[in-house]
Amino acid sequence: MSDRCGPQAGWPASLGMGGDDWLPVTSGESGASVFRSAGATRYAKCVPAADAADLRAERDRITWLSGQDVPGPRVLDWHSGDAGACLVTSAVFGVPADQVSAEGLRVSWERIADAVHRLHELPASQCPFGRNLDAMVAVARDVVARDAVNPEFLPVEQQHTPPTQLLARLARHVPRRREQEVADTVVCHGDLCLPNIILNPRTLDVSGFIDLGRLGLADRYADLALLLANARETWTHEEQARAADVAFAERYGIALDDDRLRFYLHLDPLTWG
Numbered sequence: 583m584s585d586r587c588g589p590q591a592g593w594p595a596s597l598g599m600g601g602d603d604w605l606p607v608t609s610g611e612s613g614a615s616v617f618r619s620a621g622a623t624r625y626a627k628c629v630p631a632a633d634a635a636d637l638r639a640e641r642d643r644i645t646w647l648s649g650q651d652v653p654g655p656r657v658l659d660w661h662s663g664d665a666g667a668c669l670v671t672s673a674v675f676g677v678p679a680d681q682v683s684a685e686g687l688r689v690s691w692e693r694i695a696d697a698v699h700r701l702h703e704l705p706a707s708q709c710p711f712g713r714n715l716d717a718m719v720a721v722a723r724d725v726v727a728r729d730a731v732n733p734e735f736l737p738v739e740q741q742h743t744p745p746t747q748l749l750a751r752l753a754r755h756v757p758r759r760r761e762q763e764v765a766d767t768v769v770c771h772g773d774l775c776l777p778n779i780i781l782n783p784r785t786l787d788v789s790g791f792i793d794l795g796r797l798g799l800a801d802r803y804a805d806l807a808l809l810l811a812n813a814r815e816t817w818t819h820e821e822q823a824r825a826a827d828v829a830f831a832e833r834y835g836i837a838l839d840d841d842r843l844r845f846y847l848h849l850d851p852l853t854w855g
Contacts, residue, residue, distance in 0.1 A: 603619070603620040604617035604618070604619060604620075604626055605617060605618050605619075605620065607625070614627045614628065614629045614633070614637070615627070615628045615629070616628075618673070619673075622673055623672065623673050624658060624670055624671065624672060624673060625655070625670070625671050625672075625673055626668055626669070626670045627640075627668070627669045627671075628666060628667070628668045628669075629666055629667055629668075630666045631662075631663070631664060631665065631666050631667065633666075633667070634662050634666065634667035636795065637662075637667045637669050637795075638660075638662065638667065639711075639795065640669065640794060640795035641657055641660055641669050642711075643711055643794045643795065643797040643798075644656070644657050644671060644794050645657050646709070646710065646711070646797075647791075647794060647797060650704055651700065652697075652700055652701050652704065652790075652791065653674070653697075653788065653789060653790035653791070654674060654790040654791045654792060654794065655671035655672050655673070655674055655790065655792060655794075656671060656672045657669065657670075657671055658670045658671055658672055674780040674789050674790035674791075674792055675780070675782065675789050676780040676781050676782045676783055676789035676790075677780065677781055677783050678776060678777040678778070678779065678780060678781075679694065679776040679777070679779040679780070679781050680775070680776035680777045680812070680815070680816065682781060682783075682786070682816075683816075684816050684817055684818050684822070686781075686786055687776075687813065687816050687817075688826070689786045690781055690786040690787070690788070691826060691829060691830060691833075692829065692830075692833045693786065693787055693788050694779060694788055694809075694830075695829075695830045695833035695834045696788075696833065697779070697788040697791070698771075698774065698805065698806075698809065698834065699833075699834050699835065701768075701769060701770075701771060701791070702768040702769060702770070702802050702805070703768075704768075704769040706767050706768055706769060706799055709769045709798065709799055711797055711798035711799065712798050712799050713770060713772055713796055713797070713798030713799060713800045713804075714763060714767070714798075714799060714800055715756065715759055715760055715763050715800070715801065716760070718800075718804075718849060718853055719752075719753075719756060719849070721853045722749055722752075722849060722852035722853050723749065725745075725852055725853060725854065725855035726745045726746055726748075726749050726852060728855065729745075730855030731745040731851065731852055731854075731855055732851070732854060732855060735850075735851035735854055736748075736851045737847070737848070737851075740848070745852060748848065748852065749852055751848075752845065752848060752849055752852075755845055759801070759842070759845055762801060762803075762842065763800065763801040766801055766802055766803075767799050767800065767801065768799070768800070768801075768802045769797070769798070769799060770796075770797065770798060770799070770800040770801075770802065770804050770805045771791055771794070771796070771797055771805050772794075772795070772796025772797050772798060772800070772804070772805070773793055773795075773796050773808065774791075774805040774806075774808050774809045775808050775809065775812040776809075776812050776813060776815075776816065777793075778791060778792050778793045779791060780792060801842075801846070802836075803839070803842045803843060803845075803846045804846045804850070806834075806836075806838070806843060806846075807842075807843045807844070807845075807846035807847040807850070808846070808847065808850060809830075810826075810827050810830065810843065811843075811847050813826060
């Protein structure tokens with residue numbers, strides 16, 4: 583959750599979250615300003631008033647997921663007003679999964695598969711949040727139309743291709759992907775990369791999922807594509823990565839569809855901007 587606007591340590595207090603010393607957090611991709619309490623037991627995410635609705639939606643998702651059998655943060659406090667909005671949540675104990683070694687990730691890999699499977703097995707009919715393919719394609723069209731795609735988010739081989747062309751390539755596959763989603767909709771994290779999976783540093787068990795602003799009903803491959811691709815940044819070579827994909831699929835209980843993985847991996851970077 584990087585700060586692109588230069589977070590000020592006094593902002594949480596100015597938004598009604600006083601009573602603690604807040605330290606700016608500078609890791610991650612979010613445009614919000616994020617702070618950690620001095621005791622590292624709480625996090626505060628602050629946004630301008632124009633972005634309050636999105637933060638409120640994230641608050642509601644955290645509240646809902648904390649009532650399910652899936653580990654993650656809890657909402658502790660909330661404030662919204664003319665100056666902006668601030669969400670305070672409990673910290674999830676541990677370290678992000680991208681900060682462990684390849685060996686550490688290998689040890690935790692089946693446990694991560696179990697945790698993801700548990701998330702995806704939540705009753706879809708009881709989840710009030712949507713993030714379906716048509717909605718994400720609409721977001722991608724808006725981002726592309728505003729010329730707001732960050733090329734650093736794209737696969738290397740696509741970074742010099744106009745985003746309009748990338749989106750057009752994906753559009754040809756949307757009808758088929760829509761059919762697959764209808765038959766295989768689950769509760770997805772929505773940004774299932776290693777930094778958003780917290781591991782207990784002693785046991786390497788999954789302590790919880792964080793950054794839940796995109797949680798909602800979607801094709802499970804929207805999650806699987808991001809997770810498997812992001813893990814490749816930790817694995818030491820392609821053979822190890824392929825073995826990890828096989829191990830994950832066996833533990834999760836799925837025969838991976840490479841075309842479906844590729845589609846969602848290429849769609850996701852077009853939805854941030």
